[in-house]
Amino acid sequence: MTAVEERTGTPGPDKEIGKARRRKEDARLITGRTTWTDNMVLPGMLHLAVVRSPVAHARITNVDVTAAREAPGVVAVFTGRDLADEQGSLPCAWPVTPDMVNPGHPSIAVDQVNHVGEAVAVIVARSKAAAQDAVELADIDYEPLPVVLDMEQAVAEGADLVHDHLESNTSYHFVFDAGETGTGGDTEQAFSGADVVVSRRFVQQRLIPAFMEPRSAVVQPQGDNYTLWSSTQIPHILRVMAAMVTGIPEHKLRVIAPDVGGGFGGKLQVNPEEILCLLIARRLGKPVKWTETRSESLMTAHHGRDQIQYVDVAADREGNILGLRVRLLADMGAYLRLITPGVPALGAFMYPGIYKFPAYRFECDGVFTNKVPTDAYRGAGRPEATFAIERIMDELAVELGMDPLELRRKNWIDAAEFPFTTVAGLAYDSGDYETATQQALELLGYDELREEQRRRRESNDPVQLGIGISTFTEMCGLAPSRVLGSLAFGAGGWESASIRMLPTGKVEVVTGSTPHGQGHETAWSQLVADSLGVPFEDVEVLHGDTAISSRGLDTYGSRSLVVGGSAVVKAADKVIAKARRIAAHLLEASEDDLEFSGGKFSVRGTPGTGLGIQEIALAIFAAHDYPEGIEPSIDAEATFDPENFSFPHGTHLCAMEVDTETGFVKIRKYASVDDVGTIVNPLIVEGQVHGGLAQGIAQALYEEAIYDDDGNLTTGTFVDYLVPAASDLPHFDTGNTVHAAPGNPIGAKGVGEAGCIASTPAVVNAALDAVRHLGVQDIRMPLTPERVWRAIHQGGDGGDRAPARSNAQAVDSSDAPSTSGGAL
Amino acid sequence: MTPITVRVDGATYADDVEPRTLLVHYLREQLGKVGTVVGCDTSNCGACTVHLDGEAVKSCTVLAVQADGCEVTTIEGVASGGDLHPVQKAFNEMHGLQCGYCTPGMIMASIDLLEDNPDPSDDEVREGIEGNLCRCTGYQNIVRAVRHAAAEMRGGADGHVVPAQVDTAAAPHVVGQA
């Protein structure tokens, strides 16, 4: 373990960084004094309810809203036709290839609907109940079109089209070839000379972010100014995008994200309903509110994952890996939303994981289907990549007859090799996979469990035990702006912060990174308390309102502390630099003779002298006495743009019991050791890991968005879409190693996504390890008892839960075709 | 419209409600008790949990008219005077919340659980709150919080936990690290 890096001006035993501070934001949340968007009530406010398409693919032949217009309390009804000229297209900010096909994304359908749940009319009424009642009265005629649901069929010759004005259902073909980029050898050559090639087809089922607070938006028009409150992760990005879509000038639009009840990528979006609220408030000149029901949320908020992965790995007999080849089909859904096409492309760089592959090729097709669009969901591309590599390493180990841990050890990057440039061209910053693994093995009690596994196997126990391994890394702290530019991402990755020193010495920190449960107010207070030497309680963190925090790129991709926190530290450095000049003036000393520690400037070698930074704040507010040639202020602003991603890593181990008679699986023990760099607040870090584990385990065991063969979402409520409850999850034994990230002043690597990225393959590997001796080679996620039972007793991978081929999952993973030779 | 009289968080309200109005909508929209929130439309999430005559109920499964003549306690009414309820304190102490959306319902369900079982095991807490969904925390710190509050409410020796011990309990892996 490496010690946490010391920050300048922050020594002493009482450092805030590293302290398990209880969160400041809790006070309002545990007492119900919160400001969720749906809590907003404005004078004269009208309520919106959306009429949604009950069919997946159809032409709209007639819209009759006369009865709805006449319903009691209804003020107006808008159809797609009414808004067609002003609605523009929802933005897609990530054209991953120059020739990517983007069909455009109306907020409300005009002539054609392309997925169930698409908006076709909006009711505006005096109360929410009145608006909802009138939804029933809208009469819309549809002429059905063939429904495209299965990706493998969608890309076949002569397939029905989602968008009939396009040539095919393929949006783009993205390729990363290490041989061509110069970061690796020739992949085909590597495979042709290999002793062993293992090929698998993995299905990343469609998931739903399922944040607990349903989406909600309120718009207040005031003259030609508009304020939009939204339950969003991205008020800053939303402001720019909404201004461009609606034509409201950016400086006339203020966006506020008040308390936001979770996002997980699901609120990293410019939503159709946010745009509709703006358009309708502009039309009516009245404040409006829209809040979705849970069913609307599950059906129409963007989904995540939904990829089919064809993975080939090549190795020699001794277990030295030689090459990796990945081919993806990624379901875009019916439209491209904000970063829909970028999610699988972001994953492209993570497939090699922690291993030293000499050759690597990645190809991905983005495919349109008549389903709700996919987009960011916790990890966004990286969980899929990590699953594929950690699953295929196990498959390779089985093929070679090697211990899965030995195979990993043999091929992973050694601690002494950092920084290490991978075959995907990423420069991994720091870490020690061996130490994390050792600690995780101890936390789990590995040897004992292996012994128990052996006993259960020998006695033919109906309950078998397996241990699954996932040694992962991920790229986060999104992101270096230039790198994002080179990937054709529509924005930079910097973050902004400013610090205002108030006359009484209290401190306001303005951050552009907008929290929705992560605890920024607490962690940022800790950073500033250390940097400026002021009490933790004296710091207030402001965020989420573009009128207060005008610059920012918000919260996603585990970037807040790494990028946003670093901006705060840089701003504090500037405050100190400005205060130093004033301190020198007031103390009648040279700046060079001053030292700053514990919030005080003192003259070196002159004990007793000194001036606190909080006193300087008052002195410069009065501004009666300050040096010539400078401004009377010690406030400062900073923008931090990292030079590299950061690379958290860790080892996750899952011990799993599988009841071979019933198919029930039960996590017996889960242990993880993560390296997320410097830990500012261990409570928050641990909480983030827990939450990530819950979501990653949920992908492995419980969650799946299923469409029937007409394109209806059959998991449209919490009765069918199984977000785990407390009784569905195990206790987690978590630990950390600490290798500071060299790329930012805090040394943090990011923690929000790690648990979610690492855990899914550990769980599936564990289940397979328990029953592989019974001939089971793969079990499709989620591992429902029915699937597990079928895999054990009927062979195959447990089969599909959806009827027909609506989820593109008919082929068995073990007879996956090799991806070579363009067989797809 | 049906007239009802309800006592909510210590105040009496006489109102006319539509017979179909759910208690949670009455609380939020007519009384402005927006501390209680809605997370679903199928009675699965528990975000709307309040106490009706002392028992935890999902207020989206109760009609406002059914609360006529009853006493309702919401998250806004569990602190007495300036003092937070031990369960509220424990959620803060053990980091039992992140976004906080599930928290009002979680706290109301947990208080009810502890009335029935003052000393629950981890598993009993997990089963006791299984009607309440949390998407953020993975539940482990909620379980800790409920057990911590239980100890405090029992007033036993383990109810008095010094901060250093709490640090260890809440973040055992971190001790000595920084």
Ligand code: FES
């Ligand atoms: S809102 Fe009542 S249970 Fe979900």
Ligand code: FES
């Ligand atoms: S804290 Fe966010 S849902 Fe529980």
